[in-house]
Amino acid sequence: MTVTRIGEAVRRKEDHRFITGKGQYTDDIFRPRQTHAYFLRSPHAHARIRRLDTAEAAAMPGVVGILTGKDLAEDKIGDLICGWMIHDIHGQPMKMGSHPALAKEKVRYVGDHVAVVIAERLDQARDAAEAIEVDYEVLPAVADLATATDATAALVHDEIAGNLAFEWHLGHKAMTDHAFERAHHVTRLDIVNNRLVPNPMEPRAAIGEYDSGNDSFTLWTTSQNPHVARLVLSAFVGIAPEHKLRVIAPDVGGGFGSKIFIYAEETVCAWASKRVGRPVKWTSDRSEAFLSDAHGRDHITTAELALDERGKITALRVKTRANMGAYLSTFASSIPTYLYATLLSGQYDIPAIHAAVEAVYTTTAPVDAYRGAGRPEATFVVERLAEAAAREIGMDPADFRKKNFIRKFPHQTPVIMTYDIGNYRASLDKAMEIADVKGFNRRRRQSAREGKLRGLGYSCYIEACGIAPSQAVGSLGAGVGLWESAEVRVNPTGNVEVLTGSHSHGQGHETTFAQLVSDRLGIPIEQVTVVHGDTDKVQFGMGTYGSRSGAVGMSAIVKALDKVEAKAKKIASHLLEAAEADIEFKDGKFSVAGTDRSIDFASVALNAYVAHKFPTSEIEPGLKEGAFYDPVNFTFPAGTHICELEIDPATGRTTICNWTAVDDFGVVINPMIVEGQVHGGIAQGVGQALLEGAAYDRDGQLVTGSFMDYAMPRADDLPSFKMGFTETKCPSNPLGIKGCGEAGAIAAPAAVMNAITDALGTEAVPMPATPQTVWKIARTRAAPRAAE
Amino acid sequence: MFAFTYHRPSSVRKAAALAASVADGKLLAGGHTLIPTLKQRLAAPGDVIDLGGIPDLAGIELRGRTLSIGAMTRHAEVAASPVVKEAVPALAYLAGLIGDPAVRNRGTIGGSIANNDPSADYPAACLGLGATIITSQRRIEADDFFTGLFETALEPGEIITRIAFPAVKKAAYVKFANPASRYAMVGVFAAKRTADIRVAVTGASQSGVFRWTEAEEALKKRFAGRSLDGLSLPADDMISDLHGSGEYRAHLVGVIAQRAVEAAAG
Numbered sequence A: 001m002t003v004t005r006i007g008e009a010v011r012r013k014e015d016h017r018f019i020t021g022k023g024q025y026t027d028d029i030f031r032p033r034q035t036h037a038y039f040l041r042s043p044h045a046h047a048r049i050r051r052l053d054t055a056e057a058a059a060m061p062g063v064v065g066i067l068t069g070k071d072l073a074e075d076k077i078g079d080l081i082c083g084w085m086i087h088d089i090h091g092q093p094m095k096m097g098s099h100p101a102l103a104k105e106k107v108r109y110v111g112d113h114v115a116v117v118i119a120e121r122l123d124q125a126r127d128a129a130e131a132i133e134v135d136y137e138v139l140p141a142v143a144d145l146a147t148a149t150d151a152t153a154a155l156v157h158d159e160i161a162g163n164l165a166f167e168w169h170l171g172h173k174a175m176t177d178h179a180f181e182r183a184h185h186v187t188r189l190d191i192v193n194n195r196l197v198p199n200p201m202e203p204r205a206a207i208g209e210y211d212s213g214n215d216s217f218t219l220w221t222t223s224q225n226p227h228v229a230r231l232v233l234s235a236f237v238g239i240a241p242e243h244k245l246r247v248i249a250p251d252v253g254g255g256f257g258s259k260i261f262i263y264a265e266e267t268v269c270a271w272a273s274k275r276v277g278r279p280v281k282w283t284s285d286r287s288e289a290f291l292s293d294a295h296g297r298d299h300i301t302t303a304e305l306a307l308d309e310r311g312k313i314t315a316l317r318v319k320t321r322a323n324m325g326a327y328l329s330t331f332a333s334s335i336p337t338y339l340y341a342t343l344l345s346g347q348y349d350i351p352a353i354h355a356a357v358e359a360v361y362t363t364t365a366p367v368d369a370y371r372g373a374g375r376p377e378a379t380f381v382v383e384r385l386a387e388a389a390a391r392e393i394g395m396d397p398a399d400f401r402k403k404n405f406i407r408k409f410p411h412q413t414p415v416i417m418t419y420d421i422g423n424y425r426a427s428l429d430k431a432m433e434i435a436d437v438k439g440f441n442r443r444r445r446q447s448a449r450e451g452k453l454r455g456l457g458y459s460c461y462i463e464a465c466g467i468a469p470s471q472a473v474g475s476l477g478a479g480v481g482l483w484e485s486a487e488v489r490v491n492p493t494g495n496v497e498v499l500t501g502s503h504s505h506g507q508g509h510e511t512t513f514a515q516l517v518s519d520r521l522g523i524p525i526e527q528v529t530v531v532h533g534d535t536d537k538v539q540f541g542m543g544t545y546g547s548r549s550g551a552v553g554m555s556a557i558v559k560a561l562d563k564v565e566a567k568a569k570k571i572a573s574h575l576l577e578a579a580e581a582d583i584e585f586k587d588g589k590f591s592v593a594g595t596d597r598s599i600d601f602a603s604v605a606l607n608a609y610v611a612h613k614f615p616t617s618e619i620e621p622g623l624k625e626g627a628f629y630d631p632v633n634f635t636f637p638a639g640t641h642i643c644e645l646e647i648d649p650a651t652g653r654t655t656i657c658n659w660t661a662v663d664d665f666g667v668v669i670n671p672m673i674v675e676g677q678v679h680g681g682i683a684q685g686v687g688q689a690l691l692e693g694a695a696y697d698r699d700g701q702l703v704t705g706s707f708m709d710y711a712m713p714r715a716d717d718l719p720s721f722k723m724g725f726t727e728t729k730c731p732s733n734p735l736g737i738k739g740c741g742e743a744g745a746i747a748a749p750a751a752v753m754n755a756i757t758d759a760l761g762t763e764a765v766p767m768p769a770t771p772q773t774v775w776k777i778a779r780t781r782a783a784p785r786a787a788e
Numbered sequence B: 001m002f003a004f005t006y007h008r009p010s011s012v013r014k015a016a017a018l019a020a021s022v023a024d025g026k027l028l029a030g031g032h033t034l035i036p037t038l039k040q041r042l043a044a045p046g047d048v049i050d051l052g053g054i055p056d057l058a059g060i061e062l063r064g065r066t067l068s069i070g071a072m073t074r075h076a077e078v079a080a081s082p083v084v085k086e087a088v089p090a091l092a093y094l095a096g097l098i099g100d101p102a103v104r105n106r107g108t109i110g111g112s113i114a115n116n117d118p119s120a121d122y123p124a125a126c127l128g129l130g131a132t133i134i135t136s137q138r139r140i141e142a143d144d145f146f147t148g149l150f151e152t153a154l155e156p157g158e159i160i161t162r163i164a165f166p167a168v169k170k171a172a173y174v175k176f177a178n179p180a181s182r183y184a185m186v187g188v189f190a191a192k193r194t195a196d197i198r199v200a201v202t203g204a205s206q207s208g209v210f211r212w213t214e215a216e217e218a219l220k221k222r223f224a225g226r227s228l229d230g231l232s233l234p235a236d237d238m239i240s241d242l243h244g245s246g247e248y249r250a251h252l253v254g255v256i257a258q259r260a261v262e263a264a265a266g
């Protein structure tokens, strides 16, 4: 039994459970007398409900209850909320359309919730749902983002003119416009950041259970942030007071953001369990997930870059229209604003930036955070512009970046962020070496001989993680602070439970967090258990998203460990009969400086509880400490990804030949887990670039509603990644870590598209660059670039 | 899924008798098409007749120059079979391209052919090799079997028992997979057996799998990819969807057919 150090690639502790089928996901939980919920969903994108008749359905076999928006109103259950208030360019609050968990007068997207049927069995609930009579007055769909604000477009929310949730901007407009007027060269791109369906492996699920004896509720739900879910369901939706609502998120099988939000289904399961007096369970099927999980991205952007005569960037100007879908989901408003425009400086020293954003309602599923959340969209804009600008002025794209990199830190960008530290040149140089950029032209000529088009693209991404300093985000509109909490409970026998407000949905916290404790306390990793995901067990916490659990969640654990160590030292001083100042703690041993007298951690723990050998009037018995950690800044992971690919112009098929990722995540706790996070992120980014694209038709029907039509990346779509790290320690948190969960998804789309546009010799290639899309472009291009 | 009565007969005769005696029965093979259809409530058969317990429907044999594959043979078995690899290597290769391991371990050749999905792979092999479909009632030439989208010459209750393929070495299948479903967006099976040259195309046409006779004619002069230069199919007849327009599919047929012929000519 040895200590596991920070930096060791130990295997994941939780995998034994997952691999042997012993994971406990929400759907694995069976409550006595549980019933099953089936949601009747709107088949129309936009309709007024003239009449809703549940009488016949309610009499069908097995039906326990049918509930509608009327019943919600009767119980004074509030709307679902958006927790980030944006003030528009006129200083007015954003326009939030009413978002009831079950429709009241109107339905606003295909999949919107009309009624819930609760029955003994799921098939009975479904049968009954089919018997519900709904008389819809079908209204025109607003499915096309580009025309959604036209005067002729129908209104998604009758009271919100022009379907505009808000117009917002960031940066200095006059300065930016002035720089463009004086620019030596302007590069302009029209960009569509395609809409994505998150598709975590585990679909969403919920069980609500009401205990009439205690007048309290328990909700099991697939959540990345159970405390936030409880807060929203209590304080805003009004299911029950916080102390009467326990939210448990057991094992969660992926989320990518989509399980941050508080949805209609879990709200209804919790509420309905009191109505019907029995537990109510719902598990999404994959078709429902396509329709009703919050989607990601979906921007239309025009972006311009101004350059001086030496190729130095002087300004960046961006106009973005962001699709919000039918309702503002829990954090929707923050994504195309403070998580997007604040990253538009990329890795570059840009004196003037201006971003104008319109957030628009359409009759489609709500759009919210999806792996990266705003930051992939920003990196895509900046990195496509950088590549295109370099090509236009005839400069090597790597040289162009080197010329414009930020070199001095801290660096204040024109868009709020203060980058604390980084070495962008180091990552680029290392990536170029690993990718053998020097040999690229030779490989390109070889491809050309075989009738193939080869391209190479860079993506020098940056992201803001470690979300977030509470005061700072509060001043920008966040409804909550974004600190994190931890409690370290040392048991009498010296093993440890760590209670964290973060919650793993696949990231391996049970390993990484335990590794930190093992390293710090000098106890084997096996003697550390991580407890999370249950509001009755764990103190309030903010959950897992925005690559925050390392930088913020683990910093809270460090703070708690500091306190544990301080107290243990006090106790050790009594046990060793020495002055507290002389006690040193190293490798799991407390010793008296300059002597060979020592005592191990487990003995101190035992003595802390036995409490025979120290004055309890001075030192409380026990060894358990809590901490709340509020970050002082965001963290800024950054790096370079290089994609090299080959196109078969005859079919349009793109094959990725080489992928190099060099990331600076600061200190890395477990390189294996970190690499895994990057692998997954790249896969999703490649998915966005080459395969994935959610499409609604003119009537607002989701035409990519299953895996038959929505293409997910598979292992054989990807090469074996070549990875490297550079390290600048994050100065703002005790461990020096920055975060790694989203980097791959942020970096990858631009790298792929820069390589494809390089291969095809045109900038106008939309995502996803499917074989058909690429073929259409390839056949209009005369010959491969190498032949020029 | 709606409730149904489940049967597991032990012989083709009993299965056929059952199928004839019930009003709306459905034969169940690997269930990889039927079960999802039931789960989505797109079909509601009163009786499901599972063919999994019939020994006669299993097995792969080579008799002389004829390779006979039982209808219940899983794709994975065909892909891995040394007998198939020896007699018709292209067929084993094709089976290995179907779906993923789970699909290949459940899906059957009989189910695939009976279903005649316009994007399925096996129909191309049957037409491309000139296979014979043997049923509980008769023998049907592949040329007469595939009659349209999801349509075959099978009568209600008629059961495919075996498929007989001629042993052909000069044959190849090239599949251009739909990026989402991985079914064939265009799949071409090209084969040359003495004077008989066949080019069968799946995935592309609105009327399902077909023989590209123009290409076959051209290849009679010389069995080489080049011989197809300049040949094209009308885009109007092709499937047009999110993944590929008729024009794109028509183009792909040309490209993939050339590659298939080159691979077959070896």
Ligand SMILES: Cc1cc2nc3c(=O)[nH]c(=O)nc-3n(C[C@H](O)[C@H](O)[C@H](O)COP(=O)(O)OP(=O)(O)OC[C@H]3O[C@@H](n4cnc5c(N)ncnc54)[C@H](O)[C@@H]3O)c2cc1C
Pocket: B026, B027, B028, B029, B030, B031, B032, B033, B034, B035, B051, B071, B072, B075, B097, B098, B099, B100, B103, B106, B107, B108, B109, B110, B111, B112, B114, B115, B119, B120, B121, B122, B154, B158, B159, B160, B161, B181, B182, B183, B184
């Ligand atoms: C995820 C996925 C991916 C797939 N990818 C591919 C692919 O890439 N290429 C491809 O070609 N296919 C693909 N398939 C289809 C699959 O390979 C099967 O071939 C197909 O589902 C039918 O075979 P089955 O044995 O499952 O038939 P079943 O689903 O059991 O039956 C299908 C139909 O055939 C009838 N039937 C079955 N057996 C007989 C018989 N002996 N006589 C008469 N009628 C019969 C049934 O009544 C039913 O109507 C895929 C399927 C899935 C689920």
